[in-house]
Amino acid sequence: MPPEAIDSFREEVRAFIDANCPVSLRNPRDGETKPAATQADYDRWRDIMIERGFTTPEWPKEYGGGGLSKPEARVLQQELAAAGTYAPGVSFFGLAMLGPVLLEFGNEEQKAEHLPKISNGQVQWCQGYSEPGAGSDLASLQTRAVRDGDHYIINGSKIWTTNAHHSDWIFCLVRTDPDAAKHDGISFILFDLKSPGVTVSPIQLISGQSDFCQVFFEDVRAEAKNLVGPLNGGWTIAKRLLQHERAMLSGGMPGVGAGPAAKKKSKSKKKVIEQPRSALAEQARPYVGEQDGRLADAALRDRIAQHEMDSLCFGLSLRRSAESAKSGQGPSAATSMFKLYMSEMNKRRAEITMSAMGAAGLGWSGEAFSATERANTRGWLRSKGNSIEGGTSEVQLNIIAKRVLSLPD
Amino acid sequence: MALVLTEEQELLKETAADFCRKTVPVTHLRELRDSKDESGFSRKIWKEMAELGWAGILFPESYGGAELGFAELGVVLEECGRTLAPYPFVSTVLLGGRAVLLGGSDAQKEAILPGVCEGETLLALAFQEAGRFRPFEIETKAESTASGHQISGDKVFVLDGHVADHLIIAARTSGSSGDRDGITLFLVDAGADGLTIERTDMVDNRNAATVKLDGVSVDASAVLGTVDHGADILEPLFDAAAIALSAELVGIVNEVFERTIEYLKTREQFGVVIGTFQALKHRAAEMFCEVELSQAVVLDALRAIDEQRPDLSRLASAAKARLSDTASLVTCEGLQMHGGIGMTDEEEIGLFMKRAKAAELTFGDSSYHRDRFARLTGF
Ligand SMILES: Cc1cc2nc3c(=O)[nH]c(=O)nc-3n(C[C@H](O)[C@H](O)[C@H](O)COP(=O)(O)OP(=O)(O)OC[C@H]3O[C@@H](n4cnc5c(N)ncnc54)[C@H](O)[C@@H]3O)c2cc1C
Numbered sequence: 001m002p003p004e005a006i007d008s009f010r011e012e013v014r015a016f017i018d019a020n021c022p023v024s025l026r027n028p029r030d031g032e033t034k035p036a037a038t039q040a041d042y043d044r045w046r047d048i049m050i051e052r053g054f055t056t057p058e059w060p061k062e063y064g065g066g067g068l069s070k071p072e073a074r075v076l077q078q079e080l081a082a083a084g085t086y087a088p089g090v091s092f093f094g095l096a097m098l099g100p101v102l103l104e105f106g107n108e109e110q111k112a113e114h115l116p117k118i119s120n121g122q123v124q125w126c127q128g129y130s131e132p133g134a135g136s137d138l139a140s141l142q143t144r145a146v147r148d149g150d151h152y153i154i155n156g157s158k159i160w161t162t163n164a165h166h167s168d169w170i171f172c173l174v175r176t177d178p179d180a181a182k183h184d185g186i187s188f189i190l191f192d193l194k195s196p197g198v199t200v201s202p203i204q205l206i207s208g209q210s211d212f213c214q215v216f217f218e219d220v221r222a223e224a225k226n227l228v229g230p231l232n233g234g235w236t237i238a239k240r241l242l243q244h245e246r247a248m249l250s251g252g253m254p255g256v257g258a259g260p261a262a263k264k265k266s267k268s269k270k271k272v273i274e275q276p277r278s279a280l281a282e283q284a285r286p287y288v289g290e291q292d293g294r295l296a297d298a299a300l301r302d303r304i305a306q307h308e309m310d311s312l313c314f315g316l317s318l319r320r321s322a323e324s325a326k327s328g329q330g331p332s333a334a335t336s337m338f339k340l341y342m343s344e345m346n347k348r349r350a351e352i353t354m355s356a357m358g359a360a361g362l363g364w365s366g367e368a369f370s371a372t373e374r375a376n377t378r379g380w381l382r383s384k385g386n387s388i389e390g391g392t393s394e395v396q397l398n399i400i401a402k403r404v405l406s407l408p409d
Numbered sequence: 410m411a412l413v414l415t416e417e418q419e420l421l422k423e424t425a426a427d428f429c430r431k432t433v434p435v436t437h438l439r440e441l442r443d444s445k446d447e448s449g450f451s452r453k454i455w456k457e458m459a460e461l462g463w464a465g466i467l468f469p470e471s472y473g474g475a476e477l478g479f480a481e482l483g484v485v486l487e488e489c490g491r492t493l494a495p496y497p498f499v500s501t502v503l504l505g506g507r508a509v510l511l512g513g514s515d516a517q518k519e520a521i522l523p524g525v526c527e528g529e530t531l532l533a534l535a536f537q538e539a540g541r542f543r544p545f546e547i548e549t550k551a552e553s554t555a556s557g558h559q560i561s562g563d564k565v566f567v568l569d570g571h572v573a574d575h576l577i578i579a580a581r582t583s584g585s586s587g588d589r590d591g592i593t594l595f596l597v598d599a600g601a602d603g604l605t606i607e608r609t610d611m612v613d614n615r616n617a618a619t620v621k622l623d624g625v626s627v628d629a630s631a632v633l634g635t636v637d638h639g640a641d642i643l644e645p646l647f648d649a650a651a652i653a654l655s656a657e658l659v660g661i662v663n664e665v666f667e668r669t670i671e672y673l674k675t676r677e678q679f680g681v682v683i684g685t686f687q688a689l690k691h692r693a694a695e696m697f698c699e700v701e702l703s704q705a706v707v708l709d710a711l712r713a714i715d716e717q718r719p720d721l722s723r724l725a726s727a728a729k730a731r732l733s734d735t736a737s738l739v740t741c742e743g744l745q746m747h748g749g750i751g752m753t754d755e756e757e758i759g760l761f762m763k764r765a766k767a768a769e770l771t772f773g774d775s776s777y778h779r780d781r782f783a784r785l786t787g788f
Contacts, residue, residue: 281788401690
């Protein structure tokens with residue numbers, strides 16, 4: 001893409017943000033004040049972004065996408081960030097996981113039916129992969145689907161299904177040929193969770209929240225036209241989707257990035273050199289105290305520095321990997337590396353905040369602890385799931401050893 | 410600047426890889442060691458490297474340099490790391506030559522840089538006075554005299570000190586040890602009266618010397634930069650040297666990692682190759698992550714020097730800390746996974762481990778740089 005085209009697209013995006021983004025949701029310009037955001041502001045921004053296809057910028061326009069090339073999508077992301085605003089997350093599993101595999105494996109009818117409703121947030125999806133007896137060994141799954149006319153009849157149970165209780169549809173791995181080798185009898189099917197025979201029961205987590213559920217299927221009728229890809233060819237799709245999931249899990253957690261370094265060259269002459277800051281250190285400061293202008297606890301300082309450096313290296317590695325990826329190339333087995341590192345890093349980060357806060361980090365409920373402190377406790381507990389969800393860290397190590405390093409079985 | 414190589418840099422990488430494999434493979438270092446070579450490297454080969462434009466890679470064309478940048482120097486150093494080529498990039502190019510470039514008068518540049526670019530002149534920077542890297546703990550004194558200064562003190566770990574034609578001496582003209590201010594750099598002829606240079610024998614078989622200064626007299630024209638403000642030159646030198654060593658370590662890390670994975674696929678025990686054991690697979694995969702996360706930070710740090718970015722020092726510390734740690738991990742794990750043969754002098758893994766350790770402990774190890782990174786980040 002020629003640089004002039006990129007420049008003119010950048011101008012276009014800036015003008016779009018200027019004209020449409022409520023000031024409560026972006027950085028105020030000179031002379032503006034920033035009011036508190038109202039629900040109407042959020043809704044307006046969401047609707048405008050949806051209309052423009054910017055909630056799924058790289059999807060084709062006919063499916064509700066923005067039709068942007070990779071470099072254009074990067075420009076959009078940069079400009080949203082520069083303006084201090086965001087792309088509304090209209091859907092989670094649909095956007096990052098199901099959408100990309102439907103684009104790759106879905107037939108025309110499936111794409112036309114499902115993609116626009118992901119893009120505009122109308123349908124929320126959840127992921128029916130794990131079962132009580134099939135976790136890391138996902139391919140041993142037992143949920144059965146038997147053909148009956150234009151339908152499949154589904155029996156079995158899925159577990160750890162994130163957000164099932166707030167979702168409309170499920171993408172589900174089912175066994176369609178019990179006699180084939182375990183990877184060869186699996187299909188990938190979509191169905192409505194409001195179908196008769198579906199029961200969703202939330203499960204409480206150590207963090208006190210109920211993010212996920214067990215889902216039971218008793219003679220659930222799913223339309224056969226919603227079987228994606230070939231019958232018994234679901235495993236390939238399943239693995240591809242996991243790569244997208246891992247890519248999402250590597251980029252979507254807080255506190256990652258190349259840090260505050262390298263301010264983009266602004267047009268104005270004066271160069272503002274900001275002292276880079278560590279959010280983690282600033283969070284620790286009130287609890288740990290200072291000595292000679294530094295965090296008082298040298299050992300903790302060392303752990304924070306290690307974490308910040310890892311995070312910096314991680315952000316730069318993600319950037320390098322994006323820059324060296326050929327256009328149109330999706331995530332690869334190396335995505336496991338980012339997924340693994342991100343989850344372990346996020347867990348270390350949470351452990352550091354606990355050390356920094358001392359007993360103040362133990363708050364569970366009530367007024368004796370601030371809302372931030374209570375959220376921190378729960379965040380620490382939630383972080384433990386990072387190295388389990390989307391395939392455990394051990395499973396990522398197996399994938400790297402096999403697919404990246406080609407170590408023999 | 411993007412964190413991928415340009416076409417020109419890819420070409421340079423190929424040339425460098427080819428040259429290093431053919432002309433200075435690991436066996437070259439071993440020969441130099443076993444023959445107790447006096448210089449520690451071949452002058453003839455250094456001239457060949459200069460002809461390829463590497464000795465002058467950072468210097469302006471007007472002095473005979475190639476006027477490229479650190480991004481390019483990094484490419485060369487990485488390849489040198491892969492074969493443990495013991496050539497005087499740090500001493501002569503990164504420290505000595507660049508000190509002259511950053512602080513030297515026109516006359517000093519004219520006198521020194523063309524020889525550096527040709528691969529003729531060798532330089533060394535004498536600043537360190539104790540084992541650990543503490544940049545401004547300098548006690549060596551330079552007293553004012555009628556015609557200039559008289560310098561006395563002891564320096565250690567002067568890289569390539571015994572082969573250098575000129576030394577750059579960091580001495581105190583005011584203040585006391587540990588102060589940033591009050592350090593002055595002097596450009597001194599290696600043959601100067603009162604100067605004793607002794608080569609030390611080190612684990613990585615490279616050159617470092619102890620330098621004793623016993624009332625070495627220099628005239629006013631020997632001052633490099635301005636009196637008392639030597640740190641303004643030293644700081645960017647140390648940052649760049651830390652980044653350059655990190656680039657060399659990237660080469661070492663990649664080489665050792667690849668060799669180790671290869672070994673896991675060939676060595677058999679219990680009737681199978683050892684790479685089938687999950688205990689080793691997981692450690693190999695963990696190493697892979699650390700190795701991967703060690704590439705981009707060095708590329709970015711090299712570019713930060715070229716772009717004169719304000720976050721340069723922070724990146725230098727991030728790069729040096731990470732590469733010191735990754736090199737230590739990969740060489741130790743690499744050796745362990747080779748079993749007994751890894752302990753032998755004949756197997757090359759040990760040579761990589763020795764060089765990695767020397768590079769790790771030069772210009773600040775990972776704990777030094779973590780602490781510095783924290784300071785630069787306001788905690
Ligand atoms: C927060 C959270 C959200 C989740 N959301 C969803 C979701 O939306 N949809 C969904 O389908 N699933 C979801 N999961 C389930 C998740 O994918 C599984 O928990 C995970 O794959 C592990 O399976 P398991 O729990 O059965 O553990 P197991 O497979 O029983 O593993 C137990 C232990 O054995 C180790 N282990 C297993 N096999 C090997 C091996 N070959 N080599 C070495 N070690 C091994 C594991 O690493 C682990 O430490 C979620 C999980 C969490 C924690």
